[in-house]
Amino acid sequence: xxxxxxxxxxxxxxTRRICGLGMSLVSFAKIRGNxxxxxxxxxxxxxxxxxxxxxxxxxxxxxxxxxxYYWDYTTGQTTDPKFTAALIDLIRERLPDQPDISIxxxxxxxxxxxxxxxxxxxxxxxxxxNVRLVNLSEEKGKRVQVTVGSERxxxxxxxxxxxxxxKINVPKIKYTPRETKITCAMKNIFGANPYPKKFRYHSRxxxxxxxxxxxxxxxxxxxxxxxxxxxxxxxxxxxxxxRDPVAIxxxxxxxxxxxxxxxxxxxxxxxxxxxxxxxxxxxxxISYFKERYPQxxxxxxxxGTAYNLLVLTGLDRRIGL
Amino acid sequence: xxxxxxxxxxxGYIGKIHLRHALKLRNASLAAVSDLSKKSLNEAKELGVRxxxxxYKQLLKDPEIxxxxxxxxxxxxxxxxxxxxxxKKHIFLEKPxxxxxxxxxxxxxAAQRNSVKLMIGYPLRFNTEFCRLKEKRTSGVLGDVEVAxxxxxxxxxxYHRTVDSAPAPVPEWWFKKELTGGGALVDLGCxxxxxxxxxxxxxxxxxxxxxxxxxxxxxxxxxxxxQFESGTKAIVNVGWxxxxxxxxxxxxxxxxxARVEHRPQNRLATAAQMLTxxxxxxxxxxxSELQYFVDCxxxxxxxxxxxxxxxxxxxxxxxxxxxxxxxx
Numbered sequence: 001x002x003x004x005x006x007x008x009x010x011x012x013x014x015t016r017r018i019c020g021l022g023m024s025l026v027s028f029a030k031i032r033g034n035x036x037x038x039x040x041x042x043x044x045x046x047x048x049x050x051x052x053x054x055x056x057x058x059x060x061x062x063x064x065x066x067x068x069y070y071w072d073y074t075t076g077q078t079t080d081p082k083f084t085a086a087l088i089d090l091i092r093e094r095l096p097d098q099p100d101i102s103i104x105x106x107x108x109x110x111x112x113x114x115x116x117x118x119x120x121x122x123x124x125x126x127x128x129x130n131v132r133l134v135n136l137s138e139e140k141g142k143r144v145q146v147t148v149g150s151e152r153x154x155x156x157x158x159x160x161x162x163x164x165x166x167k168i169n170v171p172k173i174k175y176t177p178r179e180t181k182i183t184c185a186m187k188n189i190f191g192a193n194p195y196p197k198k199f200r201y202h203s204r205x206x207x208x209x210x211x212x213x214x215x216x217x218x219x220x221x222x223x224x225x226x227x228x229x230x231x232x233x234x235x236x237x238x239x240x241x242x243r244d245p246v247a248i249x250x251x252x253x254x255x256x257x258x259x260x261x262x263x264x265x266x267x268x269x270x271x272x273x274x275x276x277x278x279x280x281x282x283x284x285x286i287s288y289f290k291e292r293y294p295q296x297x298x299x300x301x302x303x304g305t306a307y308n309l310l311v312l313t314g315l316d317r318r319i320g321l
Numbered sequence: 322x323x324x325x326x327x328x329x330x331x332x333g334y335i336g337k338i339h340l341r342h343a344l345k346l347r348n349a350s351l352a353a354v355s356d357l358s359k360k361s362l363n364e365a366k367e368l369g370v371r372x373x374x375x376x377y378k379q380l381l382k383d384p385e386i387x388x389x390x391x392x393x394x395x396x397x398x399x400x401x402x403x404x405x406x407x408x409k410k411h412i413f414l415e416k417p418x419x420x421x422x423x424x425x426x427x428x429x430x431a432a433q434r435n436s437v438k439l440m441i442g443y444p445l446r447f448n449t450e451f452c453r454l455k456e457k458r459t460s461g462v463l464g465d466v467e468v469a470x471x472x473x474x475x476x477x478x479x480y481h482r483t484v485d486s487a488p489a490p491v492p493e494w495w496f497k498k499e500l501t502g503g504g505a506l507v508d509l510g511c512x513x514x515x516x517x518x519x520x521x522x523x524x525x526x527x528x529x530x531x532x533x534x535x536x537x538x539x540x541x542x543x544x545x546x547x548q549f550e551s552g553t554k555a556i557v558n559v560g561w562x563x564x565x566x567x568x569x570x571x572x573x574x575x576x577x578x579a580r581v582e583h584r585p586q587n588r589l590a591t592a593a594q595m596l597t598x599x600x601x602x603x604x605x606x607x608x609s610e611l612q613y614f615v616d617c618x619x620x621x622x623x624x625x626x627x628x629x630x631x632x633x634x635x636x637x638x639x640x641x642x643x644x645x646x647x648x649x
Contacts, residue, residue, distance in 0.1 A: 070479045070491070072534075075564055110481065110488035115496060119535040199487040307588050 024244035025050040040086035046241035049282035062164035076229030081121040106136035107196035153211040174229040206265040230294030246275025257295035332361040336392035381408040396500040406431040418631030420502030429628040440624035441631035447609035463574030469555040477561025504539035509559040522550030529641035
């Protein structure tokens with residue numbers, strides 16, 4: 001247990017014991033260079049560190065990158081198609097039965113998949129690697145009801161996600177002005193919710209993020225932290241892997257300099273049994289990446305808070321910002 | 322002094338900037354606005370605009386209005402400008418004048434036929450710093466300007482838009498070449514080509530490299546190599562590929578060099594200026610161009626940049642497209 005990291009959140013830890021969940025593995029690997037081969041090698045290393053195997057008899061694979069907007073991978077906001085391409089090659093290497101692979105994303109308030117797939121290089125990737133691109137907002141799905149605490153949510157699980165026997169979540173690590181403070185694994189799955197007007201959920205974002213993660217359980221989280229978006233984009237060369245979306249988000253928050261105990265969606269997810277808040281780190285020490293992550297400084301936080309106040313009070317609109 | 326009645330057609334990004342400024346103009350009153358979005362019309366009402374229309378044709382019938390600001394998507398310029406001219410309204414038309422030179426010529430002849438003024442919205446021509454650069458060039462302190470570098474790079478239409486604090490999509494027309502008339506070279510390049518023509522005369526020769534980072538059937542960045550009547554060679558560099566806004570012009574002369582950069586301010590400084598002055602330093606040239614347009618209408622003088630200017634800019638861009646070269 002020497003390498004065990006504890007979040008220090010006593011209440012959540014005790015709840016974890018009540019839930020009877022075990023310690024989750026989270027790996028940290030470094031991309032050395034920027035070639036397809038070096039990315040693939042780092043992904044493979046991160047998976048081996050958590051003893052992850054894609055399994056056998058896998059016929060349908062779903063990969064969910066983060067394509068939140070029309071900003072390409074250099075901004076650190078969206079998943080690099082080169083990272084996704086390396087993952088596809090690794091899956092095909094390790095799964096001899098050549099499964100069907102679908103890259104999925106759903107329309108959002110400001111983003112349409114049809115444009116994002118083209119602009120961010122996923123149309124080309126689909127052509128080059130012979131994988132399917134699926135706009136989840138255009139698919140039929142199954143209606144499900146999910147309860148988080150006392151709140152009940154009606155959601156749709158799209159057909160492609162429902163029918164996949166291996167679901168891989170490929171998020172980014174970035175700050176968000178929303179209540180969740182960071183966007184990582186669990187928030188990326190919120191993006192798979194086919195309902196496009198996602199801003200309507202923003203008043204109860206913590207609960208909805210957890211609800212969508214309960215409705216769509218992904219088998220593997222693999223963070224593309226090659227370029228990260230902090231107070232500015234920076235090449236970090238990080239790959240993180242875990243089966244547990246909560247544990248990996250806890251580790252990602254620590255890298256971004258945010259106390260995970262202050263993130264309500266993480267606490268909620270833990271209480272709802274989505275995953276653990278404690279994790280066992282594997283690979284390179286987290287401090288290596290934490291020191292290099294472009295964390296927000298005091299000035300950024302003050303400016304961000306002041307601007308959010310303008311928005312909250314509606315003053316931004318009144319003065320024509 | 323006579324006051325003129327103004328109407329604004331289109332309350333998108335630039336239309337809303339004009340709305341704020343139009344309310345503060347000397348010798349003009351903003352009589353009405355039109356837009357398809359009722360939300361935008363309600364915002365205008367909150368700011369004090371009395372009359373709002375969802376159909377701009379109704380606005381054009383309004384006798385209180387002498388002049389209109391057309392801030393519609395480019396593919397709607399021709400029809401709207403022709404109708405405004407027929408209704409005998411002076412026209413301030415956002416850049417680019419039209420999708421192509423044929424539409425531009427139609428707009429110009431409609432304005433001439435109806436004896437109304439036509440001005441194209443090129444705010445850099447009213448920016449104090451860019452005006453000083455022009456003075457330096459004409460006063461001779463730079464000597465012969467052998468080379469000019471002009472750069473305008475930003476995220477273009479792909480900035481993060483919000484409506485009532487909620488994220489809003491990029492309007493679909495931006496993704497269709499047949500509606501925009503082109504990509505970054507039309508959208509941003511027309512500003513720089515117009516400015517350089519103002520400094521150095523007509524474009525004699527122009528070649529371009531067109532870039533397709535975002536895989537569209539129109540360019541998202543372009544580099545033009547051009548020569549002007551004065552003999553100055555210019556490199557015009559435009560792009561939608563960057564999160565960072567950069568607009569700068571550098572003149573390299575035989576005696577001295579000069580450089581102007583138009584930088585965005587931080588949002589809080591902008592907020593403070595909007596609260597105290599009703600405009601911001603960054604957008605002040607938009608106010609100045611509208612004031613100039615109003616003054617032209619009142620004093621019956623011909624505005625510049627004119628429709629002809631808009632046409633010449635499009636002609637240069639068309640030649641740049643025709644003379645595009647491939648790299649690599």
